[in-house]
Amino acid sequence: MALASVTAIGAAVGEHGGANADTAPRSPSPSEAMTVDRQRLLPGTPQETAYFEIDSGTDGPTGFVLGGVHGDEVNGYRAAEDIVGWELERGSLVVVPWANKIAVERNTRHGPDGDLNRKFPADAEPETDLARAIWELLREYDPAVVLDLHRSRGIYRTHNKWVGQTIFPTAVDSAPADAESAIAYINGVIPRTMWFHRFTKGGRLDGANPMVVHKAGADLDTPGFIVELTDFLVDLDTQIRWTKLIAEQLLARYGLERRSPEIDT
């Protein structure tokens, strides 16, 4: 990896820059070959946004992580920024932390073209330039798993219309069972006093709604998950931590284990 790209990522994602920049000799390990490549989606346009390819240097599956599809769901893009810094045992990750960059900058759900996560109809072209660019990137990498990180207001099946504290799997292969596994894990992390915030599994994503993970499941048979947190009585740092723990669990189910997992109880 070019050192310049590491430095750029370090600046972009704060203290969680992707690679070890120290130059002291060390014994060889898989991370020696790790690279983090920063690239651009829709370059030269107002919606230009960065994406990152984290390659462990060891053959393995590819995962695809989206944050900032809704620009005011801060946990999603902050978690994605941190994921850019993860070291993997094998395989690679493609991370688009600020998918709807204009909406992220405005701290609004919608960008200039409305709700980005309603532009991905199954069996049809995505409806905006940004949606098409994201979809083409997804198809190019043909990932083993796709995650889309979100935050709702209330809690699913408790607060009318809200979908927080839920993992929605595609109706593909083991995705529903993998969602249950991640839910069992995260519910073991959530303090007992916060029983109200225990996660549940949402309905299967089958292409019925024009959302990117729905479309990935319906058109590409890709296992995928929408991860929905809530900001109801949960501070942002906790939302981010839970989001990352869930992402870590789900990615590991598809052979994308971290070298140094989050330590949590």
Ligand SMILES: [Zn+2]
């Ligand atoms: Zn959202």
